[in-house]
Amino acid sequence: MIECNMNGNIASENSAARERGASVAREYERVVNTFNKVLLLKEKIRLSVEHRISELENFLDQNEEQLATLSRNIEIYELNISKSVENLEELLIEETRIKDKYNNLLHGVSMETVGVTAVEEESVEEKSLSEDGPSTENLIQQRHHFLDNLNSSFQKLDNDLQSISLLQTEMHNARSEILEKKEQALVKKIILDGTRRDLEEECEQLESDLEISVKEEEALTLEYAQLINKVEGSIVLGDEIDRILFSSLGTVED
Numbered sequence: 001m002i003e004c005n006m007n008g009n010i011a012s013e014n015s016a017a018r019e020r021g022a023s024v025a026r027e028y029e030r031v032v033n034t035f036n037k038v039l040l041l042k043e044k045i046r047l048s049v050e051h052r053i054s055e056l057e058n059f060l061d062q063n064e065e066q067l068a069t070l071s072r073n074i075e076i077y078e079l080n081i082s083k084s085v086e087n088l089e090e091l092l093i094e095e096t097r098i099k100d101k102y103n104n105l106l107h108g109v110s111m112e113t114v115g116v117t118a119v120e121e122e123s124v125e126e127k128s129l130s131e132d133g134p135s136t137e138n139l140i141q142q143r144h145h146f147l148d149n150l151n152s153s154f155q156k157l158d159n160d161l162q163s164i165s166l167l168q169t170e171m172h173n174a175r176s177e178i179l180e181k182k183e184q185a186l187v188k189k190i191i192l193d194g195t196r197r198d199l200e201e202e203c204e205q206l207e208s209d210l211e212i213s214v215k216e217e218e219a220l221t222l223e224y225a226q227l228i229n230k231v232e233g234s235i236v237l238g239d240e241i242d243r244i245l246f247s248s249l250g251t252v253e254d
Contacts, residue, residue, distance in 0.1 A: 042217040056203040077182040084175040
């Protein structure tokens with residue numbers, strides 16, 4: 001009777017041990033699979049975020065290069081605009097001087113202004129004194145000479161004014177083109193500044209997320225290693241038990 005009770009207890013303990021072992025094995029497998037999946041996911045996230053941060057840093061470097069180029073171009077545009085303003089002011093001064101001279105000619109000037117020298121005036125005067133008075137022919141010649149010189153002076157002033165007008169037109173057009181390029185550069189600079197801020201914000205956010213994720217990955221890895229160490233440490237069988245298990249296993253397989 002006692003032997004039957006003992007056999008019954010063994011049978012009950014055998015079954016309970018197997019069920020508990022299977023349950024623990026399933027739970028351990030579930031925990032191991034969960035750790036493996038999560039750690040694999042954490043690794044993918046870390047590599048992906050690191051890759052994205054590297055891309056953003058490259059984009060930021062390119063953005064900075066473009067901004068530096070735009071800043072240099074804007075400085076050049078401003079310098080050229082300043083020079084064009086100075087040149088236009090100088091042309092205006094020159095134009096005013098020529099117009100004043102033009103106006104003086106229109107209102108009458110000395111013969112010296114239109115090209116008749118003092119020597120010519122003196123020779124005319126001496127010739128006039130040597131005779132009873134200037135002859136009609138001499139007067140006509142003087143008139144022609146005067147008109148020719150006057151016309152030549154007006155022609156030169158006309159040419160000078162035309163040249164100044166052409167230069168002013170060219171400078172105004174060039175200045176307009178430079179102003180347009182400067183405005184385009186400023187607009188592009190605003191866009192690049194906005195892009196830089198967006199890239200920096202995304203980079204900062206990713207770095208913050210990465211830091212949190214890495215800390216979680218480190219905590220999980222440490223906990224997983226400790227769990228494995230505990231399991232490895234518990235799976236230590238004595239020589240007698242090891243002999244019984246493997247000899248029995250051999251019998252079952254046979």
